[in-house]
Amino acid sequence: MTKFSFTKSAQDGKARTGVISTPRGDIRTPAFMPVGTAATVKAMMPESVAATGADILLGNTYHLMLRPTAERIDRLGGLHKFMNWDKPILTDSGGFQVMSLSDLRKLTEEGVTFKSHIDGSKHFLSPETSMEIQRLLGSDIVMCFDECPALPADRTRLNDSMQMSMRWAARSREAFGDRPGHALFGIQQGGLEEDLREESAKALVDIGFDGYAVGGLAVGEGQDAMFSCLDFAPDQLPEDKPRYLMGVGKPDDIVGAVKRGIDMMDCVLPSRSGRTGQVFTRRGVVNIKNARHADDPRPLDENCACPACSNYSRAYLHHVFRSQEMISGMLLTWHNLRYFQDIMAGMREAIAAGTFAAWEADFHAGRAQGDIEPL
RNA sequence: GCCGCCUUAGCUCAGUUGGUUAGAGCACUGGUUUGUGGAACCAGGGGUCCCCCGUUCAAGCCGGGGAGGCGGUA
Numbered sequence: 001m002t003k004f005s006f007t008k009s010a011q012d013g014k015a016r017t018g019v020i021s022t023p024r025g026d027i028r029t030p031a032f033m034p035v036g037t038a039a040t041v042k043a044m045m046p047e048s049v050a051a052t053g054a055d056i057l058l059g060n061t062y063h064l065m066l067r068p069t070a071e072r073i074d075r076l077g078g079l080h081k082f083m084n085w086d087k088p089i090l091t092d093s094g095g096f097q098v099m100s101l102s103d104l105r106k107l108t109e110e111g112v113t114f115k116s117h118i119d120g121s122k123h124f125l126s127p128e129t130s131m132e133i134q135r136l137l138g139s140d141i142v143m144c145f146d147e148c149p150a151l152p153a154d155r156t157r158l159n160d161s162m163q164m165s166m167r168w169a170a171r172s173r174e175a176f177g178d179r180p181g182h183a184l185f186g187i188q189q190g191g192l193e194e195d196l197r198e199e200s201a202k203a204l205v206d207i208g209f210d211g212y213a214v215g216g217l218a219v220g221e222g223q224d225a226m227f228s229c230l231d232f233a234p235d236q237l238p239e240d241k242p243r244y245l246m247g248v249g250k251p252d253d254i255v256g257a258v259k260r261g262i263d264m265m266d267c268v269l270p271s272r273s274g275r276t277g278q279v280f281t282r283r284g285v286v287n288i289k290n291a292r293h294a295d296d297p298r299p300l301d302e303n304c305a306c307p308a309c310s311n312y313s314r315a316y317l318h319h320v321f322r323s324q325e326m327i328s329g330m331l332l333t334w335h336n337l338r339y340f341q342d343i344m345a346g347m348r349e350a351i352a353a354g355t356f357a358a359w360e361a362d363f364h365a366g367r368a369q370g371d372i373e374p375l
Numbered sequence: 376g377c378c379g380c381c382u383u384a385g386c387u388c389a390g391u392u393g394g395u396u397a398g399a400g401c402a403c404u405g406g407u408u409u410g411u412g413g414a415a416c417c418a419g420g421g422g423u424c425c426c427c428c429g430u431u432c433a434a435g436c437c438g439g440g441g442a443g444g445c446g447g448u449a
Contacts, residue, residue: 063411148410216410266409268410273408
């Protein structure tokens with residue numbers, strides 16, 4: 001069985017490019033992972049997700065634990081077979097839901113009891129149960145169970161939370177055990193505090209992981225603060241392991257993160273926004289629902305090779321969105337995912353060529369143009 | 376012809392005993408979304424309350440007349 005490994009092939013400034021090798025295939029970095037919370041990237045067929053250029057996608061412990069349950073997925077041959085995706089899958093541990101479902105859970109040192117948002121039933125997640133669920137799912141990259149505190153938060157709260165997440169990281173490592181071909185990633189916490197981040201990184205490295213995530217960002221602090229944190233946080237993590245910025249972000253967040261040394265990211269924005277009419281393009285954001293598109297025969301982005309841009313007018317995309325036709329979410333999600341993957345491919349190429357700064361300038365110049373003039 | 380019901384925002388409709396600046400859903404115009412509780416959410420514009428007369432301090436609401444619509448009936 002191929003071992004899990006990360007090979008960096010080039011670096012330009014702090015930006016890195018390389019390959020994460022797994023038994024289920026290679027992940028080209030920097031990588032963007034579409035989010036498939038409930039064993040589906042909403043509105044997309046798995047083969048379509050692959051066609052956008054994704055090497056890996058993300059699934060979720062909490063959601064799959066509730067429905068259809070990890071045990072059922074295990075009986076049916078694992079998450080890859082279940083959802084017809086044979087490339088790598090990274091699963092979040094449920095840590096994010098500790099924050100996003102804060103009204104529906106009770107947290108103790110031992111773990112978190114959730115009241116199901118589906119039927120109100122109680123479910124316990126801890127480092128140990130999260131590891132077991134992610135094992136049953138057949139996840140290739142397992143995330144430690146952590147607490148992701150929302151920002152702003154005071155230093156005492158951030159410190160207490162980080163310390164507990166580090167204890168949970170040790171328990172996660174212990175419970176994960178030795179599973180060749182599968183990776184376990186630790187998650188750095190500490191809010192925006194440099195010394196807490198440093199302490200967290202050291203604790204994680206002492207435990208030892210296959211990759212390291214920067215957690216607890218893009219949770220209310222704004223881009224300037226996030227970038228300030230990313231000016232030091234990735235540097236605190238091992239240079240020879242993948243660095244994963246969790247939950248980020250918008251196109252310019254992603255570019256700024258890679259520039260600061262991040263190798264992997266995931267975000268719901270391209271898929272969620274695709275379903276709600278917000279489109280990301282080289283020239284910025286387009287709201288396809290806006291009246292200005294109703295008679296526009298031009299494509300969203302003439303330089304995009306996705307099906308939405310290749311075969312349909314803005315007028316059509318506007319019409320099917322307004323009509324709430326399912327193809328609207330399908331086409332716009334496809335476009336957004338393709339655009340995100342094009343950004344990643346562009347960055348990988350530029351880093352390899354040593355031209356990242358020029359690529360980045362071009363990226364920002366395109367956005368500065370704004371969307372095409374209305375007809 | 377007669378009887379009954381109806382007429383309030385672009386549409387479908389609420390509107391208490393007559394009482395502040397007449398509301399909702401949809402539609403319309405925009406905005407937001409960051410390890411998915413989300414095909415979600417937020418904000419805004421939009422009114423000759425069918426018309427006329429009357430009663431009253433005060434009428435979408437009460438009375439009279441008219442117009443239009445729907446249903447029943449000969």
